[in-house]
Amino acid sequence: MLRPDGRTHYRALAVADVDLDRGTASPRPPVIGPEHQPEGVHALVWLHGHPIGELTLPGDPQTLLPGLPGVAARELATAVDAHLLRDALATCGGLERARSRGLHSIPHPRETLDTSQITVAVCTRDRPEDLRRCLAAIQLLEPAPAAVLVVDNGSADDRTRRVVEAFGLSCVREPRLGLDWARNRALLEARTGIVAFTDDDVLVHPRWIAGIARAFTEEPGAVGVTGLVAPAELATPAQVLFEAYGGFGRGYARQWMSVAVETGEVAARVHPGTGGAGTGANMAVRREETLALGGFDPALDVGTPTGGGGDLEMYFRVLAAGHLLVYEPSAAVYHVHRRTESQLLRQMRGHGTGTYSIFAGAALRYGKVQAGEFLAFALWWALHRHLRAHVGQLLRRRPLPWALDRAETRGMCAAVLGRYYTRARRQAVQQQGENPDEPRAPALVRPRARRTRDHTPDPVVTVDLARDGGESALRQGSPVGDSRARRVRLVVERNGVAQAHLVVRTGGSPLTPSRLRWSLVQRLGPAVLEPGAVWQEPPGPRARRGSGSDAVAPHVQIVVVSDGAEVHGRPALDAVSAQSDLIGASVTYGDSPGAARPGEHGRVRRHTMAGDGGAQPAEEVLVLLRSDLLVAPGWLQELLVPLADPGVAVVTGRVLPAGQSGTYAQWRDYQDVLDRGPHRAVFDGDWLRSSRGPARLWEIGTLANAAVRCSALSRLPSVAGPAALTGAVVSEDFFYRVLHAGGRIAYAPAAVARRVAAPADRTSVRAEVASAATAHVASLLNVVVEHRDLRGLVRLGVVLPRQRLRRIWHVLRGRDDIPADLVVADLAGLVRGLAWWRWRAG
Known part of the structure; x- marks a missing residue:
């Protein structure tokens, strides 16, 4: 309600309703009459009988009203698309129709509402x-x-x-x-x-x-x-x-x-x-x-x-x-x-x-x-x-x-x-x-509360956006999930392949189809239609889909980096080799010193990378994948498409959690720092420099699922072996060097890899939580020491302590049901990160 100067409020505004279906703007007459001449218009914008937003514009109302529908459609384009996406999810075959004909081809679902009660x-x-x-x-x-x-x-x-x-x-x-x-x-x-x-x-x-x-x-x-x-x-x-x-x-x-x-x-x-x-x-x-x-x-x-x-x-x-x-x-x-x-x-x-x-x-x-x-x-x-x-x-x-x-x-x-x-x-x-004869309501009931801690696993619900069964679950049927649970973990698939993991707070109420639709659109947005899509993305090369061979020359080497467990390496190699044949890429299994090696695998070479950042291969692109990740169909093509832009030096993919059902396994998934969300993004030097706080390098992704131009490999820091390449410290240091040198990094969420289910006992989960906290602190210190970027000190000295104190307070008050031993492990990891970096720097 501020004037364009940003300091004073309007004295009076005309009020109008904008109907985007009809393309009309109807002024609402003042109830009593204006005391002052209106200085602009405050409009409530409607689509299909639903309000989707509001708009306040300065100027003469009579001049503004004719063009108000067009202005509202442009200013609230994201709200319009979100509404149409929910309509598509509620319509039989709506997603397929929206993909082929556009969102505006989706009719608003008809509804019969009973007001007799x-x-x-x-x-x-x-x-x-x-x-x-x-x-x-x-x-x-x-x-x-x-x-x-x-x-x-x-x-x-x-x-x-x-x-x-x-x-x-x-x-x-x-x-x-x-x-x-x-x-x-x-x-x-x-x-x-x-x-x-x-x-x-x-x-x-x-x-x-x-x-x-x-x-x-x-x-x-x-x-x-x-x-x-x-x-x-x-x-x-x-x-x-x-x-x-x-x-x-x-x-x-x-x-x-x-x-x-x-x-x-x-x-x-x-x-x-x-x-x-x-x-x-x-x-x-x-x-x-x-x-x-x-x-x-x-x-x-x-x-x-x-x-x-x-x-x-x-x-x-x-x-x-x-x-x-x-x-x-x-x-x-x-x-x-x-x-x-x-x-x-x-x-x-x-x-x-x-x-x-x-x-x-x-x-x-x-x-x-x-x-x-x-x-x-x-x-x-x-x-x-x-x-x-x-x-x-x-x-x-x-x-x-x-x-x-x-x-x-x-x-x-x-x-x-x-x-x-x-x-x-x-x-x-x-x-x-x-007034003793007047009717009176029953006595007030004020429910008491009890202090309990319930760490039961959250129910897991799977929705497939590309199958009729999944769409039917979105349109009708009974609520899904345990109606008593605090949260529901939602696995979103497309043709049986996981695309996203969402945590929906249900607070003891059922997850109805309507709530499911709202949650999907709020969290995924246009990625419901096309993996990786962002709101109001202009048409261009990024929207093009095709094989990776159309995007870059087929000179690709894939390195599956061992995490030390043979049981992980074999499934990863199977999935990668099937996709590498499409572009004739070579596959290398990079061993860490003393790592367990999987058995012989056709067309896969074993290679132990040197500690100087790795030998420079003859190929133009090096694809890195940690061996505890299983790639989805089309992973390689999606990872290589952004490299059609010669200015892109690195592409990172999406890493989804394993999606296990145990309590500690779910908290490990919740704490997982590798998933960077459903929307495409491009990071450059301006993004690196414009951050008021430390550059949020952890938002870029990880080298555990990435494609790197070989010309950028010289910026890799010296590491002890290939497994270190996929660690958070090395990944973020490498990203900083690439961006600082003027390169660009693309995040391709459609290049999906999913973590292999691993033991989720309390000890192993505590170790993972502590390790993630250690890596985060070490990465921040690395940027401060190696690159003289002092912005990370604010996060280390103010943001992280404040976040952890708030979490401790919430756990003590019962507002957060995270197990207390994981909180302790996280704090220990933060402290160890400081000590670990001082030891390494010294």
């Missing part, structure tokens, strides 16, 4: 004009809900009743003052399984109920659903400031919140603050499950001393009970923000009182474990949010008015020092006593 509830008090606008928007809902219920929370006159009667709707009067009393009354009066709440200062989108029904249908385990809250108008400076402060919007991607309580996760550790889930102005809950938890806490929210927090505390109780909460952006509404500065400051104070009435009041009734976590988070939030905001104001680094931060901080202090929650509880008891 949804009641819309509007809680209101003494705001008849706001209510009139709200109900007028509700009447335009398509499809329509089963019923609309208005709860009059003790209005001073009968204007509310008359407005409701004018629309032919039912109105229930709730005399006990407080928004949560009204919400509970709606739960008690409703006769459907789902109750969707909105406020009287909200204008619902015509497809709001459809979005709620979609979320409950695709996520049948959800107990609560929240949605996008966009501004209905930005006609005053106060409304613009509230949106700039954060507003009510929570983004344009579906989100899942849950806690694996059965495995010992503590809700107050995982989700102590639930503000990221959404707001009560746009939420829906399953009626029976919510009443089983006691409904909403009548000591919270508007109408009580606490002034807010009733929705957030309800979200937390849903999570603490082990239920699922879903944020669905397609369930969109428009909120009329406070128009004046005094109203906005009062609202910000209410945010402070409501939040800390939960932390310092309601949270203390969840038992010692939860209460302790809440208090720790409350202290952290006071420092992180409030103190940092005031320091930023003093240093003039915060563009928002200081009055907003002061108002929220005053609310925080008042809630704690004034014990607002205790006062609100007394008020609730008093009101119930004054």
Whole structure:
């Protein structure tokens, strides 16, 4: 919401909806009228009835609106493609069609949504004009809900009743003052399984109920659903400031919140603050499950001393009970923000009182474990949010008015020092006593937590993107994986060949097909369609596919570097030899001193490389592969394609973990430092020099799976044998030398090699974790000492200690379930890395 100068906010903006399907931009009329001439346009962008992003442009609205669809399509091209990718995954044969005809050829899947079990509830008090606008928007809902219920929370006159009667709707009067009393009354009066709440200062989108029904249908385990809250108008400076402060919007991607309580996760550790889930102005809950938890806490929210927090505390109780909460952006509404500065400051104070009435009041009734976590988070939030905001104001680094931060901080202090929650509880008891005949929700249920450590293995789910069975699993069927697990490990294959390993945090909720699609697109992006693809990649030689012989001259030597285990060498040689025949490459088995050698293998030569970096072969390209890696079909071709660019000196491939099922094996895979992700990348000297911290050479890859031009081999440091070539220290030192000399390094994730399954007992995994930490520290020191690049000292002295202290804290608090002995092994490896380098340097 900042002007182009980056220092001041707009005074007013026109609000518009952009429909990319129709190519139109429709301005939303101000609810009351602008106080100032709009200085630009704030647009909500829609595709297939789903909001995919927002856009703010300066200028005259009448001039901007005609060209707004084109601008939005360009600026949000990545969001458009992500939406179309999810459509392709949800369509039979969609991926193949997208590959052959393009993403825009995919039609949006048709859906039949049942809204017969949804009641819309509007809680209101003494705001008849706001209510009139709200109900007028509700009447335009398509499809329509089963019923609309208005709860009059003790209005001073009968204007509310008359407005409701004018629309032919039912109105229930709730005399006990407080928004949560009204919400509970709606739960008690409703006769459907789902109750969707909105406020009287909200204008619902015509497809709001459809979005709620979609979320409950695709996520049948959800107990609560929240949605996008966009501004209905930005006609005053106060409304613009509230949106700039954060507003009510929570983004344009579906989100899942849950806690694996059965495995010992503590809700107050995982989700102590639930503000990221959404707001009560746009939420829906399953009626029976919510009443089983006691409904909403009548000591919270508007109408009580606490002034807010009733929705957030309800979200937390849903999570603490082990239920699922879903944020669905397609369930969109428009909120009329406070128009004046005094109203906005009062609202910000209410945010402070409501939040800390939960932390310092309601949270203390969840038992010692939860209460302790809440208090720790409350202290952290006071420092992180409030103190940092005031320091930023003093240093003039915060563009928002200081009055907003002061108002929220005053609310925080008042809630704690004034014990607002205790006062609100007394008020609730008093009101119930004054209205004994009014219906009341069951007693509040605040789930306790238990301190346990569960190190059971994560379930492993395999999805093949190129087979009908895999696509069917994405489109329909039962949830996959153990619904009690904290995580699911997802193996993504293409024609039976592993392409990616993903860890999806499920938090005790099932991995549904819809969640699977979102996870794949969020983590892999366009690599779902084409291995290695990146967002908005321009067409060019890199997108070309073909054999390696089309890309480079067939003068290639492949060196399979022994890791000392014969059982590993034989499968690697078999796979490599089959591919080397395609381009007539020679294959060499490079032995380390004393390494076990595999038996005779046709057309494979044994060679012990000298300690001077290796003899210079006559071939133009040297391909290195560690013998504990099994290459996928097409590996060699993919590794050689980037070398068609004469400026590329080195190409690294992707190394996937073994994907074993044991607890320690999975933690070894999780700690594996060889996988560099699903997207192609090119690194050059500018990348090396532009990094503010140490050059992140570990992101380039490893020589354990790489192709090197022989002209670049002279930059290899002196090593004791071929096995050392594939180590992290030598790899990163070599990468630094190549980039520093002006060469380029390409990362080819489609050149996949997968680690051979190895013993995963505690001792071996601890050794691997320690070795990886040692190599990382040694590599950083090597860059500092050998290349006089001091940027690595910051990572050594600040970043790594901070990361490890945070991990130790999380393990001690139970927020991280990594086995403690692996944490100790990692720390020992870091220390040994320092000592090892001092010994070698000396």
